[in-house]
Amino acid sequence: MTPLHRNDIAIDLGTANTIVRNSTEDALFYEATCIAIENKYGATRTIAIGNNAKKMLGRSPLDIEVINPVSNGAISDFETTKIFIRSLIEQAKTSALAPRVGISIPRNLTQVERHSLYEATMLAGAKEVLLIEDPFSASVGAGLDVSTPRAKMIIDAGGGLVEASIISLGGLVTSAFTKEAGDFIDYAIMEFCRHNKNIGISKETAENIKKNISVFNDNPSINIGAKNLINGMPIAYELHLNDFKNIILNGMEKIRKVALKAINEAPPQIAPDLIEDGVVLTGGLALMPGLKEYLQEELKIAIHLSTDPLLDISKGAWLIMQNYASYNQGL
CATH class of the missing domain: 3.30.420.40 (ATPase, nucleotide binding domain)
Structure with a gap:
């Protein structure tokens, strides 16, 4: 360097x-x-950023705002x-x-x-x-050469967005996105618990549930700490992870639709490249159990999970x- x-x-x-x-x-x-900011005596100061700030979510006093x-x-x-x-x-x-x-x-x-x-x-x-x-960024980080005439397709599945893109000759051929990404699945899990179980759970708990569900296999039950929405008291609750399979499948389906839109909008010359090289899957949501297999089965194209999807x-x-x-x- x-x-x-x-x-x-x-x-x-x-x-x-x-x-x-x-x-x-x-x-x-x-x-x-995430950032935690204290507003006190007419002055503001940063208390924490990153994981230390995230730990304060829902636990901070009134004069500290976690954003x-x-x-x-x-x-x-x-x-x-x-x-x-x-x-x-x-x-x-x-x-x-x-x-x-x-x-x-x-x-x-x-x-x-x-x-x-x-x-x-x-x-x-x-x-x-x-x-x-x-x-x-995702394509270069995943090791793809985007400068050649041979088209490369990448699906970047993150917390806030899912973007499916086809790149050739250093430029974008087609692209599609949805905001119904990882966070959308987390909030859907939280709402399911609220409306079907009468319990309130944190987003962090919802994230852990999402990461432990396999849509293609039987799932165990887990014990969580939650809030009883009937009487407002803390409660130890047993959740059956199989109850959340449809939520995960719905999230996977939205990713499939985004990928399909990008493919459908591409010219015919791109088709042979996708058939031979497949699609690279990256981003934090790429690690969700079963997503790679689901997309491969539904799109009938080889899906290659990046070696380092979180850092690409x-x-x-x-x-x-x-x-x-x-x-x-x-x-």
């Missing part, structure tokens, strides 16, 4: 987690996209996003000089949202901001930053 690049920082600002790196080595920061600054891949709170990114930059920069920051973003962000993110990052201390679209975007963003001019056509 040359001195020119020692102060480069790549950020995967995800809805659920944020990943930061300043090289292709291990990620420097891989924690929840997720990103919703469905877009900025939901400009000021907290600026504070959050400033904290990340301070942790990741390797000199006193202002760093060049690359942020991977969903394709569906509007120009207003892109400008807000750009401005927030500049105000957070960057000397230059490069906005890199997720399909390119941050790694790809950093690699693109090092040769930004050659990728700029598609970005």
Whole structure:
């Protein structure tokens, strides 16, 4: 790595987690996209970011607000996003000089949202901001050569968005997305418990339930701590995981539809490449049990799970930053 690049920082600002790196080595920061801010005596200060802030959700006193600054891949709170990114930059920069920051973003962000993110990052201390679209970051991070005429398809399934994209000659051929992604499944599990079990569970509990359900096998029962919605008291509750299979299948079906839309909108010349090479599956939701097999069966195309689906975007963003001019056509 040359001195020119020692102060480069790549950020995967995800809805659920944020990943930061300043090289292709291990990620420097891989924690929840969450920040805890104290408002006291007319002044505000940051209490915690990342996982430490997430632990405070639902447990913080009245003068501490726990915020997720990103919703469905877009900025939901400009000021907290600026504070959050400033904290990340301070942790990741390797000199006193202002760093060049690359942020991977969903394709569906509007120009207003892109400008807000750009401005927030500049105000957070960057000397230059490069906005890199997720399909390119994910593809490069997964090891795909997107510069050739041979088309590559990637499905990036995350917490806030699922994006299916086909790339050829360094540019986007087709793309489709849905906001009914990992978080959507979590909230569906929470609502099922509320309406069918009369219990309230946290989003964290819903996430754990989602990760432990196999749609193709029989599932065990688990014991959880919940809130009895009839009398408001805490309760130890036994959940049968098989009850949630339809919710998981519904989430998988939405991913299938997004992938199918991207494929249907592609020209016929792309078909042989997809048949021979298949599709790469990446993102946190890619690790959901049975998703790879479900998509492969439904789409009748080989699905290849990335070797490092959680880190592809941050790694790809950093690699693109090092040769930004050659990728700029598609970005």
